[in-house]
Amino acid sequence: MNALIELKNITKTFDDQQILKGINLKIYENEFLTLLGPSGCGKTTTLRIIAGFDESDGGELLFDGIEISKQPPYKREVNTVFQKYALFPHLNVFDNIAFGLNIKKTEKSVVKQEVEKMLKLVGLSGFEKRDVTSLSGGQQQRVAIARALINKPKVLLLDEPLGALDAKLRKEMQFELKKIQKEVGITFIYVTHDQEEALSMSDTVVVMNDGYIQQIGTPTDVYNEPENRFVAQFIGESNIIEGTMIRDCLVAFDDFEFECVDKGFKENEEIEVVLRPEDIDIVAADKAKLTGTVTSIVFKGVHYEIMVQSKYRQYMIHTTDYHEVGLEVGLAFGPEDIHVMWKMV
Amino acid sequence: MLKKLARISSGLYVALCFAFFYVPIIITMIFSFNSSRSFAKYTGFSLRWYQALINDSEIMAAVGVSVSVALFATAISTVLGTITAIGLSKSRRILKEWILNINNIPIMNPDIVTAIGLMILFTSLKIEKGYITMLLAHICFCTPYVITSVYPKIRELDNNIANAAMDLGATPFQALVKVIVPMIKPGIYAGMLLAFTMSIDDFVISYFVSGNGVENISMIVYNATKRINPTINALSTIVILAIVFAVVVVKLAPKVRSTSWFCALNEKIPKKTRRVFEAVCGVLIFVILLRCGGDAKTLKVYNAGEYIDDSLVTAFEEEYGCKVIYETFDSNESMYTKVMSGEKYDIIIPSDYMIERLAKEKFLQEIDKDRLKNLGNIMPRLMNQPFDPENKYSIPYFWGNVGILYDKTVVKTEDLEAGWEVLRNPAYKDNIYMYNSERDSFMIALKALGYSLNTSDRAELDRAYKWLVEQKERVNPIYMGDEVIDSMIAGNKAMAIVYSGDAAYIMSENENLGFYTPQSGTNLWIDGMVITNECKNDDLAYKWIDFMLEPQNASLNSETVGYSSPVEEAYKEISMTVYADNEAYVPRQDNQNDEFFRYQEPEIKRYCAELWTKVKSQ
Ligand SMILES: Nc1ncnc2c1ncn2[C@@H]1O[C@H](COP(=O)(O)OP(=O)(O)OP(=O)(O)O)[C@@H](O)[C@H]1O
Ligand SMILES: [Mg+2]
Numbered sequence: 001m002n003a004l005i006e007l008k009n010i011t012k013t014f015d016d017q018q019i020l021k022g023i024n025l026k027i028y029e030n031e032f033l034t035l036l037g038p039s040g041c042g043k044t045t046t047l048r049i050i051a052g053f054d055e056s057d058g059g060e061l062l063f064d065g066i067e068i069s070k071q072p073p074y075k076r077e078v079n080t081v082f083q084k085y086a087l088f089p090h091l092n093v094f095d096n097i098a099f100g101l102n103i104k105k106t107e108k109s110v111v112k113q114e115v116e117k118m119l120k121l122v123g124l125s126g127f128e129k130r131d132v133t134s135l136s137g138g139q140q141q142r143v144a145i146a147r148a149l150i151n152k153p154k155v156l157l158l159d160e161p162l163g164a165l166d167a168k169l170r171k172e173m174q175f176e177l178k179k180i181q182k183e184v185g186i187t188f189i190y191v192t193h194d195q196e197e198a199l200s201m202s203d204t205v206v207v208m209n210d211g212y213i214q215q216i217g218t219p220t221d222v223y224n225e226p227e228n229r230f231v232a233q234f235i236g237e238s239n240i241i242e243g244t245m246i247r248d249c250l251v252a253f254d255d256f257e258f259e260c261v262d263k264g265f266k267e268n269e270e271i272e273v274v275l276r277p278e279d280i281d282i283v284a285a286d287k288a289k290l291t292g293t294v295t296s297i298v299f300k301g302v303h304y305e306i307m308v309q310s311k312y313r314q315y316m317i318h319t320t321d322y323h324e325v326g327l328e329v330g331l332a333f334g335p336e337d338i339h340v341m342w343k344m345v
Numbered sequence: 346m347l348k349k350l351a352r353i354s355s356g357l358y359v360a361l362c363f364a365f366f367y368v369p370i371i372i373t374m375i376f377s378f379n380s381s382r383s384f385a386k387y388t389g390f391s392l393r394w395y396q397a398l399i400n401d402s403e404i405m406a407a408v409g410v411s412v413s414v415a416l417f418a419t420a421i422s423t424v425l426g427t428i429t430a431i432g433l434s435k436s437r438r439i440l441k442e443w444i445l446n447i448n449n450i451p452i453m454n455p456d457i458v459t460a461i462g463l464m465i466l467f468t469s470l471k472i473e474k475g476y477i478t479m480l481l482a483h484i485c486f487c488t489p490y491v492i493t494s495v496y497p498k499i500r501e502l503d504n505n506i507a508n509a510a511m512d513l514g515a516t517p518f519q520a521l522v523k524v525i526v527p528m529i530k531p532g533i534y535a536g537m538l539l540a541f542t543m544s545i546d547d548f549v550i551s552y553f554v555s556g557n558g559v560e561n562i563s564m565i566v567y568n569a570t571k572r573i574n575p576t577i578n579a580l581s582t583i584v585i586l587a588i589v590f591a592v593v594v595v596k597l598a599p600k601v602r603s604t605s606w607f608c609a610l611n612e613k614i615p616k617k618t619r620r621v622f623e624a625v626c627g628v629l630i631f632v633i634l635l636r637c638g639g640d641a642k643t644l645k646v647y648n649a650g651e652y653i654d655d656s657l658v659t660a661f662e663e664e665y666g667c668k669v670i671y672e673t674f675d676s677n678e679s680m681y682t683k684v685m686s687g688e689k690y691d692i693i694i695p696s697d698y699m700i701e702r703l704a705k706e707k708f709l710q711e712i713d714k715d716r717l718k719n720l721g722n723i724m725p726r727l728m729n730q731p732f733d734p735e736n737k738y739s740i741p742y743f744w745g746n747v748g749i750l751y752d753k754t755v756v757k758t759e760d761l762e763a764g765w766e767v768l769r770n771p772a773y774k775d776n777i778y779m780y781n782s783e784r785d786s787f788m789i790a791l792k793a794l795g796y797s798l799n800t801s802d803r804a805e806l807d808r809a810y811k812w813l814v815e816q817k818e819r820v821n822p823i824y825m826g827d828e829v830i831d832s833m834i835a836g837n838k839a840m841a842i843v844y845s846g847d848a849a850y851i852m853s854e855n856e857n858l859g860f861y862t863p864q865s866g867t868n869l870w871i872d873g874m875v876i877t878n879e880c881k882n883d884d885l886a887y888k889w890i891d892f893m894l895e896p897q898n899a900s901l902n903s904e905t906v907g908y909s910s911p912v913e914e915a916y917k918e919i920s921m922t923v924y925a926d927n928e929a930y931v932p933r934q935d936n937q938n939d940e941f942f943r944y945q946e947p948e949i950k951r952y953c954a955e956l957w958t959k960v961k962s963q
Contacts, residue, residue, distance in 0.1 A: 051508075051512060052511075072511070072516075072517075073508065073511040073512050074511045074512070074513075074514045074515055074516055079512055080508070080509070080512045082505045082508075082509060084503055084505070086503050086505040086506050086509040087509075088509075088510075088524055088527075088528070089528065090524075090527045090528055090530075099510070099513050099515075100513035100514050103513060103515050103523075104514060147513065148513070151514065
């Protein structure tokens with residue numbers, strides 16, 4: 001399958017500071033792709049380069065196989081939903097949404113029809129004459145989405161579109177955005193620094209840090225098989241332990257050897273091991289190789305978060321069972337719970 | 346109880362504020378309908394001044410200049426300022442700060458500095474001064490105001506607004522017109538309004554950068570200081586009503602626009618209005634081009650304000666098939682500044698001491714008397730005066746002296762026999778107007794003490810100073826400018842120091858007044874026509890001088906202006922008809938103590954100025 005958009009070794013520098021250090025990325029039709037990463041890692045910059053608001057310093061940007069780096073934004077078949085919506089306050093809801101069509105001098109009756117269709121799609125029918133400044137945050141967000149979608153772009157770019165909404169509304173809108181994407185059937189490139197949002201909505205998650213892409217994969221991939229310590233730490237919580245790969249399917253850490261399912265490392269290579277907190281079971285001290293003392297227990301709603309101090313480190317464990325502080329316990333996990341990663345250099 | 350008091354006092358406060366703001370305006374409006382010339386006495390309703398306004402081609406032309414310059418300057422500076430402000434918001438921070446600070450300089454700068462800067466610029470670039478230079482200058486000082494009022498509005502914009510528009514398919518220009526401009530409209534309107542008001546009432550800058558007879562309303566009003574013409578009241582009233590109308594329209598506009606009939610109307614109109622707009626622009630540009638188009642045969646005359654009968658200018662133009670560019674100044678000193686800045690005139694009409702100075706600085710052409718056939722019409726007594734022996738450089742235009750204008754019903758004849766000393770008579774305490782001019786005041790003191798008014802003896806000057814200080818202590822006079830004319834017409838004080846020509850005019854309006862010139866001598870003065878070195882068309886210049894010496898012309902001029910004509914026939918005629926029995930029109934010519942002012946050495950001038958400042962601050 002051919003990529004709809006392809007970024008090849010894109011770099012960008014602001015004020016002598018390199019913000020993007022070589023981004024390579026393929027984006028396919030109908031894909032919901034999320035750029036995920038901490039603040040300042042270059043997500044918005046990447047998006048602005050795709051939209052055409054900034055120009056990359058180096059690399060190629062292909063759209064349907066054609067280089068478009070030099071194309072101005074108004075010629076690109078992408079539309080953007082901005083973080084702070086950037087609605088036009090001097091126009092009402094109808095005229096905001098109709099803006100793109102009016103620019104193209106579309107016939108009035110068609111405009112009216114299309115705007116109504118969009119309003120229905122985002123659930124704002126009847127709001128045509130309203131002043132955009134009088135709308136709530138969520139409603140403004142919907143107008144911004146309708147305003148972008150009415151142009152029938154091949155790709156919709158969304159820069160933290162839910163950033164300004166409260167938690168509950170956010171959840172609702174996540175669901176709705178996903179629904180809209182299915183309905184209109186176009187590619188969404190979505191920017192967020194909220195890992196939960198990224199995991200629950202995306203087909204593909206792109207984890208970025210410091211101008212580099214750290215990992216590209218499905219939500220399950222990046223969660224279960226983080227490629228490095230950064231991804232493991234950024235997505236979900238994890239216990240990261242330095243160890244040695246004895247040979248295929250055998251790893252050593254904290255004085256013990258464990259069976260695992262990972263292969264392809266050199267013998268005795270220094271590696272790092274990820275143990276997700278929910279993958280560790282607390283058992284009686286004599287039933288496991290690793291042992292330690294419970295130092296704290298905090299109720300988190302669905303589960304307890306228990307910290308266990310072993311000889312070398314503290315382990316974090318998520319479990320629904322209660323264990324008293326001070327108790328001597330054993331930590332058990334199966335070979336498939338162990339995930340071995342390259343050590344970061 | 347207390348609340349009621351608070352309400353009443355706050356109401357009173359508001360009323361007082363309003364009174365303070367609006368009473369002057371209302372008085373102006375009332376007096377525009379006055380049937381007489383006075384600003385002090387209302388003598389009955391009449392539309393006389395409105396008629397005079399319409400018939401006054403000079404004022405109407407100035408209104409045209411003011412309005413068209415203001416409109417063009419506003420339009421152009423609004424576009425320039427807005428674009429600059431938008432550009433600025435996109436530039437680097439340091440650049441932005443610098444430019445904004447620099448932008449504030451012309452706003453805070455005294456106008457005079459900007460004015461002189463622009464004048465020097467135009468002169469050094471050899472751009473001929475006139476309509477275009479005035480327009481350029483106005484654009485120049487209006488633009489910073491637009492930038493200052495538009496820029497904050499742009500700062501308020503979400504910086505993705507333009508991106509959003511372009512994202513939706515708008516070209517950068519469409520984004521500007523359809524999104525940015527509508528959003529910063531309040532700022533643009535505010536800037537526009539500021540620019541328009543600044544432009545329409547600007548005097549200082551216009552005065553210095555204009556030329557070739559192009560004058561705006563402020564310049565006309567300012568130069569007409571001698572006789573404040575009630576026509577100005579009529580003009581002010583019309584301007585005020587226009588402003589009120591504009592404010593009402595602006596206030597009502599949003600309401601009107603939302604009504605459906607207006608929308609319907611609006612949808613049909615655009616094409617037509619655009620055509621009308623284009624037509625107006627076309628006409629205005631045509632007018633400008635006409636103004637720029639030079640006429641081969643032109644004469645540039647520079648004279649004091651309200652110092653000619655306008656019809657003479659037209660008559661001269663018709664008789665010799667030429668164009669006269671006629672400009673006015675408000676004092677010899679401001680004339681000197683402008684001329685020294687490189688402004689070129691063919692004929693100037695300065696006073697005696699200034700003629701001497703200009704001649705000394707080799708600024709004037711020697712006059713070839715054989716080319717003047719009317720030279721013989723001048724009274725011999727006025728020729729060959731010390732400031733210009735043999736009349737090498739100047740030909741008299743008007744003449745007169747300085748004396749005491751007094752209220753015959755108040756001042757006793759025997760008191761007047763004291764000469765200038767009557768001005769120190771405690772009987773008239775708080776009842777005297779002195780002339781607020783260092784040279785005239787020292788003249789009085791020096792003459793009262795029996796010295797020459799051109800003395801450079803510091804001891805004599807010190808005694809004159811003492812005389813003036815004592816006068817101030819004894820009678821506490823008011824030092825007045827040209828407002829004295831109106832005040833004396835109204836009969837406000839018992840005595841005033843007045844130029845004979847003004848006195849003749851005041852006496853024709855108030856019959857209780859008399860004019861007295863002390864025996865110990867006074868200042869005799871002559872304003873003369875001179876031809877500058879820059880004169881391009883000396884033939885026309887000689888014709889102008891001859892024309893002014895023509896007896897009929899001289900008497901028409903003298904009748905209108907009220908000053909004594911140097912042309913014997915005209916002088917005799919007027920003194921027997923229009924100003925018969927008016928002792929001020931016939932200044933005495935035979936007193937040996939009377940003297941002309943001479944050019945004052947700078948160092949003496951400075952000394953007098955210091956003493957004069959001390960007198961006034963006593
Ligand atoms: N126009 C610019 N001029 C200078 N520096 C910029 C500019 N735009 C972005 N940067 C810098 O580039 C870096 C990356 O910015 P970017 O907006 O892409 O981050 P981000 O990943 O979107 O972060 P966030 O989650 O906070 O929005 C930041 O350090 C930022 O300061
Ligand atoms: Mg961002």
